[in-house]
Amino acid sequence: MSRARIATVWLDGCSGCHMSLLDLDEALIGLAPKIELVFGPLVDAQEFPEGVDVTFVEGAVSSHDDLRLAQTVRARSRFVVALGDCAVTANVPSMRNQIPPKKLLERIYVDGVNVNHRVPADGVPALLKQASPLHEVIRVDLHVPGCPPPAAAIGYVISELLAGRRPDLAGKVKFG
Numbered sequence: 543m544s545r546a547r548i549a550t551v552w553l554d555g556c557s558g559c560h561m562s563l564l565d566l567d568e569a570l571i572g573l574a575p576k577i578e579l580v581f582g583p584l585v586d587a588q589e590f591p592e593g594v595d596v597t598f599v600e601g602a603v604s605s606h607d608d609l610r611l612a613q614t615v616r617a618r619s620r621f622v623v624a625l626g627d628c629a630v631t632a633n634v635p636s637m638r639n640q641i642p643p644k645k646l647l648e649r650i651y652v653d654g655v656n657v658n659h660r661v662p663a664d665g666v667p668a669l670l671k672q673a674s675p676l677h678e679v680i681r682v683d684l685h686v687p688g689c690p691p692p693a694a695a696i697g698y699v700i701s702e703l704l705a706g707r708r709p710d711l712a713g714k715v716k717f718g
């Protein structure tokens with residue numbers, strides 16, 4: 543049987559949702575023969591590949607780079623999971639949504655420092671006007687709330703999808 547091609551993506555999040563995935567600990571050993579991890583911060587792939595079975599997306603969509611990557615994920619993945627409250631609701635990243643990006647960046651990089659009063663531009667992705675939940679920019683197949691979602695819930699989602707079933711998350715996850 544061929545292994546499922548799984549990707550993980552880190553948008554505007556703190557990496558806590560990825561840490562929760564790693565908290566599966568020894569259960570990862572059981573999953574390893576059934577999956578091929580083809581993209582994400584845990585592997586060295588530079589470009590999001592074609593033909594991905596399931597992609598887990600952590601974080602809100604906050605920059606133009608985030609938006610492009612989210613659109614690529616959707617175009618190349620059969621099933622997309624919004625993993626964690628930042629992907630599901632925009633959560634912490636949305637705290638800046640009432641402030642225009644230019645004003646926000648100047649407050650941090652110009653008013654808020656003693657040296658180099660300058661908003662960085664080189665290699666820094668331009669912010670979108672607002673941080674958005676994933677489903678506002680692409681179609682999402684499953685929402686997994688939690689900050690972060692518990693490892694057991696992530697493991698359950700992976701196992702159910704591998705078995706060809708749609709996970710029923712009732713009672714297994716909650717916001718926050």
Ligand code: SF4
Nearest residue numbers: 555556558626627628
């Ligand atoms: S949902 Fe929580 S743990 Fe996950 S990226 Fe956002 S702040 Fe971090």
